[in-house]
Amino acid sequence: MTRHFLDIHRLDAAALRGILDDAHARKAARKGWPKGRVDADAPAKDRVLAMVFEKNSTRTRFSFDAAMRQLGGSSIIVNAGDMQLGRGEPVEDTARVLSRMVDAVMIRANRHEDVENFARVATVPVVNGLTDRSHPCQILADLMTIEEHRGPVAGKTIAWVGDGNNVCHSFMHAAPLFDFRFRVACPAAYHPDLHDLARGGDHVFLISDPREAVRGADVVVTDTWVSMGDQDYEERLEAFDGYGVDDALMDAAAPDAVFLHCLPAHRGEEVTDAVIDGPRSLVWDEAENRIHAQKSVLAWCFGG
Ligand code: CP
Ligand code: NVA
Numbered sequence: 001m002t003r004h005f006l007d008i009h010r011l012d013a014a015a016l017r018g019i020l021d022d023a024h025a026r027k028a029a030r031k032g033w034p035k036g037r038v039d040a041d042a043p044a045k046d047r048v049l050a051m052v053f054e055k056n057s058t059r060t061r062f063s064f065d066a067a068m069r070q071l072g073g074s075s076i077i078v079n080a081g082d083m084q085l086g087r088g089e090p091v092e093d094t095a096r097v098l099s100r101m102v103d104a105v106m107i108r109a110n111r112h113e114d115v116e117n118f119a120r121v122a123t124v125p126v127v128n129g130l131t132d133r134s135h136p137c138q139i140l141a142d143l144m145t146i147e148e149h150r151g152p153v154a155g156k157t158i159a160w161v162g163d164g165n166n167v168c169h170s171f172m173h174a175a176p177l178f179d180f181r182f183r184v185a186c187p188a189a190y191h192p193d194l195h196d197l198a199r200g201g202d203h204v205f206l207i208s209d210p211r212e213a214v215r216g217a218d219v220v221v222t223d224t225w226v227s228m229g230d231q232d233y234e235e236r237l238e239a240f241d242g243y244g245v246d247d248a249l250m251d252a253a254a255p256d257a258v259f260l261h262c263l264p265a266h267r268g269e270e271v272t273d274a275v276i277d278g279p280r281s282l283v284w285d286e287a288e289n290r291i292h293a294q295k296s297v298l299a300w301c302f303g304g
Contacts (some may be wrong), residue, residue: 003301004119005127008136008173009199015300016140016177022296022304023144023289035066042072043299047103049073051129052094054080054109055228059263060129060137063290064106064298071295076102080109095122104301110229125301127294132166132229133193138262139170140293143178145286146219149258154179159217159253161185161210162243162270163236164192167223167262172196175203185213187239210243214253220245221260222270237269246272250280258282 008016026039049068053061061077068075080086085094095118098105104125109115112133119126128136143153150156157180160168164186172192175182176199183205184192191197197204207213214220225240226233250257259271259281267273276283 002123003125003303004122005125005136005297005301006115006119007128007134008139008170008177011177013177013179016174019296019300020140020144020147020293022299023140023292024147026295027144027289027292030070036069038072039070039295043302043304044068044071044073044103047071047073047302048101049075049104049106049298050098050102051075051077051106052080052083052085052098052108053078053129054107055130057108057129059287059290060106060108063287063294064127064129066291067295067298070291071298073103091118092121094118095120095126099123104298127297127301130166132227133196134170134173135167135262136170136173137290137294137297138167139174140297141286141289142171142221142260142262143174144289144293145260145282146258148285148289149282150218150256156218157181157183157216157254158219158221159183159185159214160221161213161245161249162222162240163190163225163227165190165223165227168192169196171221172200172204175200179203181205183207183213183217185210185243187243189239190236210249211252214249214257217253217257219258219260220250220253223262224264224266225270226266240270244270244272245275247274247278250275260286263287 065075091114099122106127106129108129109131112131146153222245225236261283
């Protein structure tokens with residue numbers, strides 16, 4: 001069966017644990033190496049990854065390209081607006097054609113259904129590089145970062161403060177599978193999707209007060225208040241007043257709590273300079289870990 005990586009909850013706990021363990025091992029094995037050197041086992045040797053972007057990207061774009069090089073393969077990167085997809089060619093036809101030309105496809109799409117429809121007809125692995133609904137690759141990098149600095153994520157408490165968005169959804173999907181508690185503090189109008197919330201089961205807690213949500217937490221996470229595609233900028237800034245992460249909020253978390261943000265950050269909105277540039281912030285390790293986590297996702301897709 002073709003191994004797609006569309007959402008965290010589509011894999012079982014053992015497969016996810018295997019991917020994360022592989023990511024830790026691959027990162028350790030290449031410590032001090034130049035970034036272009038190929039891993040000893042080269043699991044993507046002779047393989048080509050196509051990357052299709054309907055939205056902007058810095059981290060996802062560079063990390064997948066670097067990942068394929070380190071795995072011994074190569075990649076082709078195209079903005080959807082430059083493809084016939086951007087002129088209305090159906091995603092299914094695009095999937096049929098790309099399946100004949102490359103060995104895997106990563107897509108960043110406006111609509112989650114488009115990635116699902118692409119994968120339904122693709123005969124090569126498809127990886128979700130962010131949709132309006134979820135961002136599963138990001139969460140693997142986040143969990144990897146937590147484990148590097150604080151040990152196994154199982155049993156930890158992670159507090160999300162801000163918008164109940166795509167990144168928040170993927171955390172909720174991951175909570176029962178990696179066995180961590182996930183507290184979400186967001187304004188009522190911007191709470192997470194209820195289906196995604198339900199996937200978190202008894203591992204996810206909706207708490208309206210940010211201070212209450214972060215109390216004693218091991219990790220505090222936030223993201224932009226205005227995601228790509230959101231139109232209501234002014235309303236959002238107003239609604240999220242009081243949901244910014246500052247030092248006072250971090251002080252309410254556990255004494256050794258760490259701060260994560262998938263980036264890009266909007267300093268002065270969802271997070272202060274002092275927090276994101278301060279000693280509790282792990283955001284640069286988190287960004288780097290996109291490469292390591294995605295290498296292991298790709299290796300899994302290729303059958304590793
Ligand atoms: N975090 C993340 O996905 O960043 P980009 O939008 O830059 O890819
Ligand atoms: N929630 C953000 C994440 C960016 C990586 C967005 O969708 O724009």
